[in-house]
Amino acid sequence: MGSWKNEDKERDIVISSRVRLARNIKDMPFPVLLPENRARHLTKTIEECLNSNEGLATTFKKFDLSELKNNEKRVLVEKHLISRELGTHWGAAVFINDGEDLSIMVNEEDHIRIQCILDGFQLYNTYEQADKMDDVLEGCMEFSFHERFGYLTSCPTNAGTGMRASVMLHLPSMTLNNQIHSMMMTLSKFGLTIRGIHGEGTQALGDLYQISNQNTMGVTEHEIIDTLHDVAREIIKKERDLRYDILQNNRIYLEDKIYRAYGILSNARSINSEESMKLLSLVRLGADLELLDQKLSVINRLLLDIQPGILASTYGEAMNDMERDRVRAEHIRRELMEKTIEE
């Protein structure tokens, strides 16, 4: 057993938990109609609010989207700190705290989108932190709220609680067994949905899936969290059962897949991000089943570090695709072998 087993016991399947709250300011046009001056003024108001709040246990750094280079924005998207859409409206900005677990997007689809993202299965903590930040901001401004429809959002799909809670799960066995589609059907009965790692319309690279609530109205925030938590637990159990089922009934097939993946990753001289994600998913599965002596935390970090933007920010942004694939392969080899070298 590796030391990662000391971490919370769902981390074999759950990569991260996230809660996002959408808020708009009373009597102010939504971002689609907001003039630039007022959009910038809103950013300034939020900045002053964060700076003047002594109760905050964390400090925030502001990033103005119009001043960010393409790759800098890409890095923030890959780290899930901003959405891909941030930057389409005037005055788009994001405030990110030191620990990079809290971010406040300004002038995205809504005036404010508070987001908390934590490692592992921590939905309740995640909501608590986002909720606290919601209260902090409400102390400085008045939110647009309707007696019947709750928190008003630019798109009625988010109205009510304005809340989107999600967990990112690693489901290689369910993917191998073609069970994702049938799970999708089941999830919709609970008002939940399943997407790829960067939200709607994105691929489930590396067998990573986001399960999130679809309904935001007619349910309380705690009911949303409870439902997502309980359903995620069921999925975790199913994925675990399947892992051991395949291992027991089809061991050679599974071992072959995992060792081939490890063989390629620890020897490749050039590899793109899509293939890396696919193979790292199998290595992660191998690490969990103790077929490979690798730490889940190392694989988790690799899944993020090999993304094009993050890789470019680590090794120099002037790389072309071919150089990036070479650097990625080298980075993966080094990370996978590091432990062996230490020993």
Add this chain to the structure above:
Amino acid sequence: MIEVLCDNCKERQATIHITKIINGQKKEHHLCDQCTSLDKLGKEAFDYTGFISDVANDGKRNPSKEQPGERTCSRCGMTYEFFRKHGKFGCGECYDAFEPMIVPMIRRMHGKDRHIGKVIKNGDRMFQRKRELEVLQAKLDEAVEKEEYEMAAQYRDQIKALVSQTEEVED
């Protein structure tokens, strides 16, 4: 840039300039940062009627061709057609403007059409008072209709007291 005083306070220098052209007439608004702070900007500076129609009609605004019966948000000018095309509202008041059309849509989306979660600060108290006011107003109207003026005066005083309490809460 020429220094212009704020239309609202007439004291500070304007930092926000909004130009609207209505029927060929150019109208300008100049506001300072303080008067555009989140709770002070009035409806006047936030009237985009016409702008949305332009966008919905791909920039070809032709008032004679506009559907007279088409519902529009009186606050931001958002048309239902624009919302149907883009799925986005222009402001919070669009929810009231398009309520009859969006309730079935919200029911389809969420299975429910009423929020039951967290409310804004003082929200519960505010909404409760609003309902009390509606009830008292109905009683007042009824008393006036029946010419029960003593009762009507009592209701009027209760309404006044409730309104002043509500204002205190909001302050």
